[in-house]
Amino acid sequence: MYQPDHGYEDDVTYASFAPSPAPPSRSRRSAFVAGAALAVLILIPLAVDRVAAAHAQARTATAFKEGMGTPERPEVHVHGFPVVTQLASGTLRHVDITAHDLPADGADRPLPVSRLDLDLHGLTKSDDDSAARARSAEATAFLSYPDVSGALGLEVSQGAGPGRISAKVQLPFGDEATVTTTVSAVSGNRIAFGKFTVAGGALPSAGEALLDKVFARPIQLRNIPEGLRLRSVTTTATGLAARFSGKSVTFHADDGSQSNSTQDKASYGSA
Numbered sequence: 001m002y003q004p005d006h007g008y009e010d011d012v013t014y015a016s017f018a019p020s021p022a023p024p025s026r027s028r029r030s031a032f033v034a035g036a037a038l039a040v041l042i043l044i045p046l047a048v049d050r051v052a053a054a055h056a057q058a059r060t061a062t063a064f065k066e067g068m069g070t071p072e073r074p075e076v077h078v079h080g081f082p083v084v085t086q087l088a089s090g091t092l093r094h095v096d097i098t099a100h101d102l103p104a105d106g107a108d109r110p111l112p113v114s115r116l117d118l119d120l121h122g123l124t125k126s127d128d129d130s131a132a133r134a135r136s137a138e139a140t141a142f143l144s145y146p147d148v149s150g151a152l153g154l155e156v157s158q159g160a161g162p163g164r165i166s167a168k169v170q171l172p173f174g175d176e177a178t179v180t181t182t183v184s185a186v187s188g189n190r191i192a193f194g195k196f197t198v199a200g201g202a203l204p205s206a207g208e209a210l211l212d213k214v215f216a217r218p219i220q221l222r223n224i225p226e227g228l229r230l231r232s233v234t235t236t237a238t239g240l241a242a243r244f245s246g247k248s249v250t251f252h253a254d255d256g257s258q259s260n261s262t263q264d265k266a267s268y269g270s271a
Helices: 027-069 085-090 145-152 205-216 256-264
Strands: 076-079 091-102 113-125 132-144 156-158 166-168 177-188 190-193 196-200 229-235 237-253
Touching: 027 076, 027 085, 027 091, 027 237, 076 237, 085 091, 132 145, 145 156, 145 237, 205 256
Parallel strands: none
Antiparallel strands: 076 091, 091 113, 113 132, 132 237, 156 166, 166 177, 177 190, 177 196, 177 229, 229 237
16 A cells, blocks of 8 residues: 655654754853852861961960970860960960970989870960960870889879779898878978878888988979969879969969070960
8 A cells, every 4th residue: 555755764763853052051051150269268168277276376386385395395285266366365275285304403302294184275475475374274294104113202092982092112032012192282282191001011110200201291293384373183094184273373483594485485466
């Protein structure tokens, strides 16, 4: 039978008539450009603020090292964003400092601080630009048993029970006794020792008199930032943990020989 010819080619499909993809609209290109510009506006201030934070941390570390006489610069972390505005105001709102090996020069029984962790709030320069000062602060000083032993002249370790230290004492004829005493915080940033007890043998009277003399005198902690007050002392497996707090806590050298070098580095308002 005759089929009418409608004029379609055999290899022509309906897909041939599908519309071509439209080129990206101008609005989409504008949105991409705007997004990229916004990202730049966010990232550049962030980068600038991180540089300012690193600068403030380095200056704080240098000021602390020179003021407190530590062999190395401490670790410093400035909290809060933005740091630039804090520097402009002259006050860092919250700063953490971790320092090591604070010396204890000038004491007849020196007890250095192995590690000092500081939590500072409102850190500014002092009125005369010679020191850094925190509105308030809390701190923990770690005192190792070897250093405590050196200060006492007696090898001590953690005792049985909280707040207690013990020492081995040689007795005549090769015997050994264990001497135990307590540690506590007293005024003047001093660590005091309680009445000692002896287990494992009896001490000669001369030995008891010697231990009475050793434990009768509290040990004063030196080179602690001015304004910090010793609140408590606890024992750990490796040393004593002394906890401090205070208001208007100042960091400066013990004598005036370092005040000029500390002056410029402790001033945040000029950053």
